[in-house]
Amino acid sequence: xxxxxESGPGLVRPSETLSLTCSVSGGPMTSFYWNWxxxxxxxxxxxxGNIYYAGSTKYSPSLRSRVTxxxxxxxxxFSLKIKSLTAADTAMxxxxxxxxxxxxxxxxxxxxxxxxxxxS
Amino acid sequence: DIVMTQSPDSLAVSLGERATINCKxxxxxxxxxxxxxxxxxxxxxxxxxxxxxxxxxxxxxxGVPDRFSGSGSGTEFTLTISSLQAEDVAVYYxxxxxxxxxxxxxxxxxxxx
Numbered sequence: 181x182x183x184x185x186e187s188g189p190g191l192v193r194p195s196e197t198l199s200l201t202c203s204v205s206g207g208p209m210t211s212f213y214w215n216w217x218x219x220x221x222x223x224x225x226x227x228x229g230n231i232y233y234a235g236s237t238k239y240s241p242s243l244r245s246r247v248t249x250x251x252x253x254x255x256x257x258f259s260l261k262i263k264s265l266t267a268a269d270t271a272m273x274x275x276x277x278x279x280x281x282x283x284x285x286x287x288x289x290x291x292x293x294x295x296x297x298x299x300s
Numbered sequence: 301d302i303v304m305t306q307s308p309d310s311l312a313v314s315l316g317e318r319a320t321i322n323c324k325x326x327x328x329x330x331x332x333x334x335x336x337x338x339x340x341x342x343x344x345x346x347x348x349x350x351x352x353x354x355x356x357x358x359x360x361x362x363g364v365p366d367r368f369s370g371s372g373s374g375t376e377f378t379l380t381i382s383s384l385q386a387e388d389v390a391v392y393y394x395x396x397x398x399x400x401x402x403x404x405x406x407x408x409x410x411x412x413x
Contacts, residue, residue: 284397284399287340287342292348
């Protein structure tokens with residue numbers, strides 16, 4: 181059974197950069213698309229972007245200027261960085277696996293999520 | 301962005317009765333050349349991540365009870381729970397994966413009457 185686990189800081193200061201990692205177990209990273217989604221009370225579920233195991237990325241236009249994703253298949257991990265944080269970035273952050281057929285996919289497996297609060 | 305609008309925002313249904321949730325997209329999510337609707341449904345219980353129920357608008361994910369079904373095409377879709385069970389209390393979301401950014405509906409909360 182594929183399992184995903186997010187890790188990173190729970191509290192980040194405004195204007196700083198958030199770095200999160202998703203560790204994948206129970207299945208290969210190759211051939212799949214790996215996604216980040218966040219959920220806040222004010223905005224509901226928001227797709228941040230995805231990265232192919234080979235490294236190509238697709239980001240949400242609203243976040244593109246602040247987001248970077250990377251993948252390390254040797255460690256079975258992929259990562260998210262969001263710079264210039266504000267309180268509006270406070271949310272539960274999830275990583276999820278999409279199917280192998282292409283970047284436009286549903287989200288089959290989800291991590292449990294990590295709550296990130298942006299506050300001084 | 302494709303806007304996904306669900307209705308109702310919440311509904312209360314008696315145990316064993318049918319629950320119906322609607323989802324409308326601001327533009328078609330039917331990929332004509334593949335004859336597939338790029339529409340998924342998720343269930344989220346408190347303190348848990350969303351769980352995939354339905355993809356391609358009507359294909360049930362492995363392990364999902366057959367009381368859950370999806371229908372619709374183009375811009376209008378429906379998730380039906382044919383006989384509501386206590387464990388189905390949750391928030392349900394539709395999501396389009398036709399275009400970037402992927403977008404979700406605002407959610408429909410299902411409760412027991």
